[in-house]
Amino acid sequence: MKKESKILTLSFLLSTAASFNLFWVMNILKAANTQFKGFLDVYPPVGPLSGLFLFCLLALMVLFFPFTVLLQQHQQNLRVKEVVIFYFASAILLFVMTFPLIFGPIARALSALFNLV
Amino acid sequence: MELVNAIQSVPIIGRVLSFHGLLGIVSLGLWVLALMGALDFERKAFSLFWFKLILVNLTLILSLATVWGFLAYIPYRAPGGPRSFIVESEKPWMHEVVFEHKEFIAFLPWLLALTATVVTFLLGNTLLEKDNQVLLLTVRYSLLLSVAITLVIIIEGVLVTRFAPL
Numbered sequence: 001m002k003k004e005s006k007i008l009t010l011s012f013l014l015s016t017a018a019s020f021n022l023f024w025v026m027n028i029l030k031a032a033n034t035q036f037k038g039f040l041d042v043y044p045p046v047g048p049l050s051g052l053f054l055f056c057l058l059a060l061m062v063l064f065f066p067f068t069v070l071l072q073q074h075q076q077n078l079r080v081k082e083v084v085i086f087y088f089a090s091a092i093l094l095f096v097m098t099f100p101l102i103f104g105p106i107a108r109a110l111s112a113l114f115n116l117v
Numbered sequence: 118m119e120l121v122n123a124i125q126s127v128p129i130i131g132r133v134l135s136f137h138g139l140l141g142i143v144s145l146g147l148w149v150l151a152l153m154g155a156l157d158f159e160r161k162a163f164s165l166f167w168f169k170l171i172l173v174n175l176t177l178i179l180s181l182a183t184v185w186g187f188l189a190y191i192p193y194r195a196p197g198g199p200r201s202f203i204v205e206s207e208k209p210w211m212h213e214v215v216f217e218h219k220e221f222i223a224f225l226p227w228l229l230a231l232t233a234t235v236v237t238f239l240l241g242n243t244l245l246e247k248d249n250q251v252l253l254l255t256v257r258y259s260l261l262l263s264v265a266i267t268l269v270i271i272i273e274g275v276l277v278t279r280f281a282p283l
Contacts, residue, residue, distance in 0.1 A: 005239045009252060012235050016228060023224055045191045049220055056224065084255050087232075091225060091262060098221035100214045 003075060010083045011067040017083075017090035018067075019060035024097035026052055031107030033114055134189045134278075140182035141271050144226075147175040148264040151233070155257045165242055172234040179227035179263070186223055203280065211280050219273040222266055229263035 030037045030048050040051030071078065097103055154168035193216075194200045203212040233256045237244065244253040 002243060005243070006249075006252075009236050009239045012232065012239075013255070016232050019228070020225075023221070027221060045195070046187055047194060049190070050187070052221075053224060060228075080251050084251050087255070088258065088262070091229065094225060095222055095266065098218060100217050 006078065006080075007068060007071045007075060010071055010078060010080065011064050013083050013087045014067045014071075015060050015063040017087040018063050019056045020090040020094040022059050023052060023056045024094045024103070026055065027098055028103050028107050028110065031103060032110035130189070130192050133185065137182060137185040137189045138271075138274065140178055140185060141267060141274075144175060144178045144182060144267060145264065147171060147178060148260060148267075151175050151230075151260050152257070152264070155233070155253075155260055165237075169234075169237055172230070172237055176227060176230045176234045179230050179267075183223055183227050190220070199277075203277070206280075208280065211277055215273050216277045219270050219277070222270060226263045226267045226270070229259045229266070233259040233263070 026036075026040070030040055030052065037048050040048035040055070042054055043050035150171045151168070154171055192198050200212055200216075203209060203216070236252055236256050236259075240249060240252060243249055244256065
C-alpha cells in the first residue's frame, strides 16, 4: 500500500513536470510557426493560450498512466530524489523560458529555420 | 446598501477583473496557513485533516483565479481593448513582455498547489517517515514556489492595470 502510494506520487510528479516542459516548448513553437499558433487557437476569444493550457493539462492526465506502469516495473529502484529535482527544475524552466525576452529570440531563430526548410 | 450600489456602478468587466485580483489576494492568506501546516508537520500541532482541508481550498481558489483570469483576458485582448492600447503606446513592452509573461506563468501556481495536495493526500502521515523526507520537502517547496510565482503574477498584473485600466 505504501509502495503503491509512493509510485502514484512519483507518477504525478513526473506527469506534472512533463506538462510544464511541454508548455514552454509549445509556447516557443507557437511563436515560431503561425500554423501551429492556429492549431492552438481552440477557443478564439482567448486565443492560442486556450490551446496551450488545454493540451498541457490533457498531457498531464494522459501521461500519468504510462508513468505509473513504468514505475511499477521499476519499483525496486525508485529514484525519488531525481524525480523531485526534475519536477522543480521543470517548474523553474517554465518560469524562465516563458519570459518573452528569452523565448522571443529562440522563436525568431526557429522561424527563420522553418522558412529556410 | 451603499456598498451594493457602488459595486453595481462598476462595469461588469471591472467586477470580473476585481474578483480575479481578490482571488489572488485570498490565496495569499491560505498560503500562510498551508505553509504553517507544511512546516509544522513534524510537531503534529497542525492536524493532517486541517492541513488537507487548507490545501484543497488553496487549490480550488487558485484554479478559480486562473479560470476567472481567462474571463478577464477576453476583453483585454479583444480588438480595441487594453492590449491594442498598450501595443500602440510608447510602452508596448508592457504587453509584449510583462503581460505575456503573466499569461504563461499562470499555468504554474495552481498546479504546484495541486501537486502539494495530491502528495499529501496520497502519503498522509507517512510523509513524516525518514524515507519520505524528500517528498515532505516537495510539499513545502511546491507551496513556497507557488506563492512566489503568484506574487510575481500579482505585481505584473498591477503594473499593466495601472498603465492601462480596463
